[in-house]
Amino acid sequence: MAAAVSAITERIPPPAHGEAHVWLAWTERFAATEILDYCRTLLAQDELEKWRRFHFERDRQLYLVAHAMVRQVLAAYLAIAPERLQFVANRYGRPELVREPGMPDLRFNLSHAPGLAALVVTRSADCGIDVEARRELGDLAAMAGQVLTAAERDYLWRLPDTERNWAFLKLWTLKEAYIKAVGKGLSLALHEFGFALGADISIRFQTGSADAAGEWQFAQRFPGPDHVLALALRSGDGPTCVYREWAPQRRGGSA
Ligand SMILES: CC(C)(COP(=O)(O)OP(=O)(O)OC[C@H]1O[C@@H](n2cnc3c(N)ncnc32)[C@H](O)[C@@H]1OP(=O)(O)O)[C@@H](O)C(=O)NCCC(=O)NCCS
Missing domain, CATH: 3.90.470.20 (4'-phosphopantetheinyl transferase domain)
Known part of the structure; x- marks a missing residue:
């Protein structure tokens, strides 16, 4: 980039x-x-x-x-x-x-x-940003069970083994960017909202969130081959x- x-x-x-x-x-x-x-x-x-x-x-x-x-x-x-x-x-x-x-x-x-x-x-x-460096995460199934929604886990497990670790980091940065924008840290449960990766990234809340998905904009970038960055902005108009x-x-x- x-x-x-x-x-x-x-x-x-x-x-x-x-x-x-x-x-x-x-x-x-x-x-x-x-x-x-x-x-x-x-x-x-x-x-x-x-x-x-x-x-x-x-x-x-x-x-x-x-x-x-x-x-x-x-x-x-x-x-x-x-x-x-x-x-x-x-x-x-x-x-x-x-x-x-x-x-x-x-x-x-x-x-x-x-x-x-x-x-x-x-x-x-409101704005939040997260960057992660490429690295092996270890027990992906255990981590995914704790922090991903069912739809995110399905998505991850349909990918080839070799792509899963990096895809997890992409989802992770989006989740962190969102919680950092809200400012409540890990008091927000990470498995209660999820993302679909693609050109237009949007957030999906599980039932019970007071937040409105339409108020948020997300972006994901790759500043270098070994880093992923996600941005969360509360701004309805792109x-x-x-x-x-x-x-x-x-x-x-x-x-
Ligand atoms: C603190 C937290 C908000 C972000 O932590 P993080 O991803 O480790 O760290 P980042 O580098 O993205 O962000 C750190 C910066 O966010 C800011 N920050 C701290 N608390 C924050 C909060 N509640 N909301 C928004 N920003 C916060 C600070 O500027 C901090 O920088 P500093 O410590 O140098 O002063 C929190 O979500 C956290 O502890 N996450 C756990 C991290 C983890 O488990 N990582 C596993 C990776 S797979």
Whole structure:
């Protein structure tokens, strides 16, 4: 999937209503000490404390680059210093921007998987994003039994063995994107809503959901051969999605 690489040095126009901007960071491209040192300068104290707690360097780097991207992109939309941004999490852990008077109502969601961080930003619309890296999942039947609907399981088991693991990850990203957009985390039962993969992806609720399928739009992309990305947006009229790659950019020059 081709996406323009954007270096951020100044204000960029925030998404319009009905638009979703998706930013991708290939985190392992930014391993140089000076880049990571620069990313660290953008993070707040609580983020740095979390960053320090990761055991493996690869996880530390992923977290650092992902959160530097969040701060730098949102700050460029708002034309303020990245360090000035404040976040508040709901009771399920979903972070939102703390709005200062006059700030546009930007919503965002972040996801990271080995090698890739993805950020979606909208103008007030609920949004969720999930990325997963290709990997063997082990006992697929047990996992499918816990998180898929009967129709999703039927679909999976009609596929050749060799395709099943990847198809599970595709369904999984859509489910995660939806629960992240709703913001209630795993308090939502994953087997109570499902997806049919195809050109037009829509959600199907099992009986009893208070949510309306028609309010939601979904998209699935493959940013590289080993990553799958899903997007969930509460927007009835088919939003425009713009995909861009992000690289750390020191104000006044490259990092
Ligand atoms: C937290 C959760 C919402 C997403 O977790 P995840 O898929 O592991 O992680 P992602 O990388 O996609 O997203 C993490 C980011 O989502 C955001 N987030 C955290 N809680 C959130 C919530 N309730 N709703 C929306 N976004 C949330 C944060 O920005 C977080 O980033 P941070 O931890 O670096 O601050 C939750 O669904 C979860 O724990 N899922 C279980 C994951 C799992 O079992 N995976 C098995 C894969 S087959």
